[in-house]
Amino acid sequence: MATTEVTAPSLEAQRTPVVNDFSIQVATVNGSGSQSANTVLLRTIFQMGVPVSGKNLFPSNIAGLPTWYTIRASKDGFVARKKEIDFVVAMNPETAKEDVLALEPGAAVLYDEPLNLKDLRSDVTFYAVAFDKIVAEVCKEAKLRKLVKNMIYVGVMAKLLALDMKEVEKAIRRQFATKVKAADLNWNAAQAGHDYAVQNLPKQDPFKIERMNKTEGQIIIDGNAAAALGAMFAGVSVVTWYPITPSSSLVENLIEYMKEHRLDADGKATFAIVQAEDELAAVGMVLGGGWMGARAMTATAGPGISLMGEFTGLGYYVEVPAVIWDVQRVGPSTGLPTRTAQGDIMKVANLSHGDARHPMLFPHSVAECFEFAGAAFDLAETLQTPVFVMSDLDLGMNNWMSEPFAYPTQPLKRGKVLSAEQLTQLGGFARYKDVDGDGIPYRTVPGTKHPQAAWFARGSGHNEKSQYTERPDDYVNNMDRLARKFATARKLVPQADIVQDGGKVGIIAYGTSHHAIVESLSQLLKEYGVGLDYLRLKGFPFGEEVHDYIARHDRVYVVDQNRDHQMFDLLKLDIKPEHVTKLRSVRHYNGLPIDARSVTDAILAQEVK
Amino acid sequence: MATTSAPQPKTNHIGLTVLDYRGGKTTLCAGCGHNAISERIIDAMYEMGVQPEEIIKMSGIGCSSKTPAYFMSRSFSFNSVHGRMPAVTTGAVLANQKMMAIGISGDGDTASIGMGQFVHLMRRNIPMIYIIEDNGVYGLTKGQFSATADIGSKLKTGVINDLPPIDTCALAIMMGATFVGRSFSGDKKQLHTMLKAAIAHKGTAMLDVISPCVTFNDHEGSTKSYKFMKDHEEPLHDLNFVPYFEEINVDYDEGTTTAVQMHDGSKLLLKKLEHDYDPKDKINAVHRIMESHKTGEMLTGVFYVNPDAPSFLDLLNMTDTPLAQLPESTLRPSKATLEAIMEEYR
Ligand SMILES: Cc1ncc(C[n+]2csc(CCOP(=O)(O)OP(=O)(O)O)c2C)c(N)n1
Ligand code: SF4
Numbered sequence: 001m002a003t004t005e006v007t008a009p010s011l012e013a014q015r016t017p018v019v020n021d022f023s024i025q026v027a028t029v030n031g032s033g034s035q036s037a038n039t040v041l042l043r044t045i046f047q048m049g050v051p052v053s054g055k056n057l058f059p060s061n062i063a064g065l066p067t068w069y070t071i072r073a074s075k076d077g078f079v080a081r082k083k084e085i086d087f088v089v090a091m092n093p094e095t096a097k098e099d100v101l102a103l104e105p106g107a108a109v110l111y112d113e114p115l116n117l118k119d120l121r122s123d124v125t126f127y128a129v130a131f132d133k134i135v136a137e138v139c140k141e142a143k144l145r146k147l148v149k150n151m152i153y154v155g156v157m158a159k160l161l162a163l164d165m166k167e168v169e170k171a172i173r174r175q176f177a178t179k180v181k182a183a184d185l186n187w188n189a190a191q192a193g194h195d196y197a198v199q200n201l202p203k204q205d206p207f208k209i210e211r212m213n214k215t216e217g218q219i220i221i222d223g224n225a226a227a228a229l230g231a232m233f234a235g236v237s238v239v240t241w242y243p244i245t246p247s248s249s250l251v252e253n254l255i256e257y258m259k260e261h262r263l264d265a266d267g268k269a270t271f272a273i274v275q276a277e278d279e280l281a282a283v284g285m286v287l288g289g290g291w292m293g294a295r296a297m298t299a300t301a302g303p304g305i306s307l308m309g310e311f312t313g314l315g316y317y318v319e320v321p322a323v324i325w326d327v328q329r330v331g332p333s334t335g336l337p338t339r340t341a342q343g344d345i346m347k348v349a350n351l352s353h354g355d356a357r358h359p360m361l362f363p364h365s366v367a368e369c370f371e372f373a374g375a376a377f378d379l380a381e382t383l384q385t386p387v388f389v390m391s392d393l394d395l396g397m398n399n400w401m402s403e404p405f406a407y408p409t410q411p412l413k414r415g416k417v418l419s420a421e422q423l424t425q426l427g428g429f430a431r432y433k434d435v436d437g438d439g440i441p442y443r444t445v446p447g448t449k450h451p452q453a454a455w456f457a458r459g460s461g462h463n464e465k466s467q468y469t470e471r472p473d474d475y476v477n478n479m480d481r482l483a484r485k486f487a488t489a490r491k492l493v494p495q496a497d498i499v500q501d502g503g504k505v506g507i508i509a510y511g512t513s514h515h516a517i518v519e520s521l522s523q524l525l526k527e528y529g530v531g532l533d534y535l536r537l538k539g540f541p542f543g544e545e546v547h548d549y550i551a552r553h554d555r556v557y558v559v560d561q562n563r564d565h566q567m568f569d570l571l572k573l574d575i576k577p578e579h580v581t582k583l584r585s586v587r588h589y590n591g592l593p594i595d596a597r598s599v600t601d602a603i604l605a606q607e608v609k
Numbered sequence: 610m611a612t613t614s615a616p617q618p619k620t621n622h623i624g625l626t627v628l629d630y631r632g633g634k635t636t637l638c639a640g641c642g643h644n645a646i647s648e649r650i651i652d653a654m655y656e657m658g659v660q661p662e663e664i665i666k667m668s669g670i671g672c673s674s675k676t677p678a679y680f681m682s683r684s685f686s687f688n689s690v691h692g693r694m695p696a697v698t699t700g701a702v703l704a705n706q707k708m709m710a711i712g713i714s715g716d717g718d719t720a721s722i723g724m725g726q727f728v729h730l731m732r733r734n735i736p737m738i739y740i741i742e743d744n745g746v747y748g749l750t751k752g753q754f755s756a757t758a759d760i761g762s763k764l765k766t767g768v769i770n771d772l773p774p775i776d777t778c779a780l781a782i783m784m785g786a787t788f789v790g791r792s793f794s795g796d797k798k799q800l801h802t803m804l805k806a807a808i809a810h811k812g813t814a815m816l817d818v819i820s821p822c823v824t825f826n827d828h829e830g831s832t833k834s835y836k837f838m839k840d841h842e843e844p845l846h847d848l849n850f851v852p853y854f855e856e857i858n859v860d861y862d863e864g865t866t867t868a869v870q871m872h873d874g875s876k877l878l879l880k881k882l883e884h885d886y887d888p889k890d891k892i893n894a895v896h897r898i899m900e901s902h903k904t905g906e907m908l909t910g911v912f913y914v915n916p917d918a919p920s921f922l923d924l925l926n927m928t929d930t931p932l933a934q935l936p937e938s939t940l941r942p943s944k945a946t947l948e949a950i951m952e953e954y955r
Binding site for chain 2 (some may be wrong): 412
């Protein structure tokens, strides 16, 4: 049996099984078509009722560079990236050595036989698979072999992890839904891998999957698709964009949904989607659409945000609704275009020159992407201002499990829009007058048939009637009203979620950091007996509940996925000066999604002196 | 017994008087060509009987971009950022295709900072009237060259322009605009007619209107320069002093050439296209424009018209009801739809 290479330290064989609680990393070459195989593996575990999450760590390149996909099974439902890798599937010659050397003792490695990795270490389990030989047998057409080779490791892993092959088949058929031939071919490959493992690879490692029922009724979707759905159900009708990773798939998904679900009875579109010439144009079109009374949005990432600065200031100052999705990636400049970060917080909060401030929403889950897509429009129209939704690559482009999304129960909030009839009753209106004391003026939308409906949207100084003015008192009056409006926004953005309370030390986090925090809290409690409180921010400007939370704690850790602790700084600017020294910063900014262990270690380094 | 009642003001076919088309008082320099263009817009809109509430007046930044404040107060207006009026207009028109958009830009606004958006607007054939108030300089920032300035033209400071001008008309034609013309702010008759045709046009109507800047086209040697006037206008040494100029007026026939004395003393050679010129021939149009550069004439007239090309809105196949007016029941798909989609993700 020359093809089998098994190294099994006797200790490993006796180890207690690790069930439904480990991570798998598949290392392949970008462009080799491993995505389908990885999705099938993820789905199979999901279908067996085990909570699972998948993360794609890919290079900014089309083909040829190393790429990794990590799958985490967690019986406790932890879905953050796990720092430690338990099982590596090594398919990429370029990184195989490095990947194996980085493993913790006790891990397992499945590798392509020619890589000959088994002598690298004696404290991990190795399984060698002759992929080329197997693929030659299952796939007669040489040029298709590259595509199905990866599905073989799914079969091997199924055997090693005790996955139900019926579920594997189901996942494959789902993956290749309409392409029956491809489905058959891939299913054959998976079976061949499975047979090979049965014959050649006696189980040596402790990792296995057992059926649970923790995923029943749940969906798997990525944040960008969820956001697109949310926007569609929130009545978006003008969508403009300029392609940029990781936001492109948000609009690409939206195009597909809208074409299917938003045609009227005559087959005509109830929307316009435009690929603009650049981000300046994209956001300019959004402002034009918002001014006209339509729900308009765009999606972009950091470089696009930079370009949108001037127009965002205009939107703030002329007070027209706009929704901008910032699916954040790593900067500055081009940075790491396909890696994740929360690095645009400070920039967006004050985007543009002069005194400009913008509400932000921080979704942490796919369900919240769906929900906040609608909330952002309601907020933008209520406040008559650009509203930013701060997603990130991890949320936007990775698959997450979730409860199905809840159908919106509230009608669309269109804000203070005056009709021709109301204008007649009122005898006209002053566009920028603070009638209600909340800083939010009344507007009319162009086309309102009334001689007094018109107003002049201008980015230059204007008085309550929107007439041009450079008078100091008019300017101050207007800016003070805008500040009052921003204070109103504090009450209108989603309130922070106080997950845990009552102690003296707390954590504040936002967006995708949430998942690592939840896990870190349990680590801190279990391993060190320290129970920390936790508040998750959902919106900016910060509400009273955030101020109160900080006030009643002695120390509060603010977790940021950026180098310059941007949320920590933003909070410092907002809270009472006497509370500022309570804040401590925890940062994570290597481009990988934040993990619990890093948070736990960082907090303990400061707590346990 | 005859009673003399006050004469009824004249009204257009929708019953409005020319006053209903007026705007605020201009704050531009007296004699600025831009003011003459505003007047022509007022007349054309009045004559065509356009409902002011159905107009959106769009602009970027510059003296020219200020002009929407000086006509049609009953219309909605958006003074956006420098060079990016095309995007705002596109978004607005998408949201409500029943509104008629008129955009006013400058040569700096269009041919420099806004060049990218300009060509994309032309290429999309967005239904709107796009007017460039073209004076070859930046007015509002006090006299720098714009990208339409002619080679050899001189700034107040004596700097000579050595870069070739961008011909916005030739560019617009090549990019896909479907109504392209050039006129002169002082040619009442031609501009008036051209504007009325533009109002009637279905796609992008791009008009480059030569519009002299009285304040920054007045270099040394001109008898009508600011300095000359100031030197000869005895007591006025006030900083706000603005020399009064008559707006330039010309009236001449198709096919002929006329020389116009500009405020700075220079001469502008205007030539009108002959009446048998075929404006449907794109290649000939560009050819004629290029030829006029060689002869040093400023060719005016409607260079190109294609009334049949589909506009961007046609390509989008939108509902007749403007998107901005669709009810929630149309905008939000049903609960069953969401449930079906969720099922696909299970
Ligand atoms: C981003 C930006 N850059 C520069 C300016 C300054 N600026 C204001 S008007 C203008 C030029 C306007 O020239 P033109 O469009 O020819 O109009 P005119 O004033 O001559 O009518 C410039 C450069 C600005 N407002 N915004
Ligand atoms: S500076 Fe020139 S363009 Fe500006 S208003 Fe005066 S004359 Fe007109």
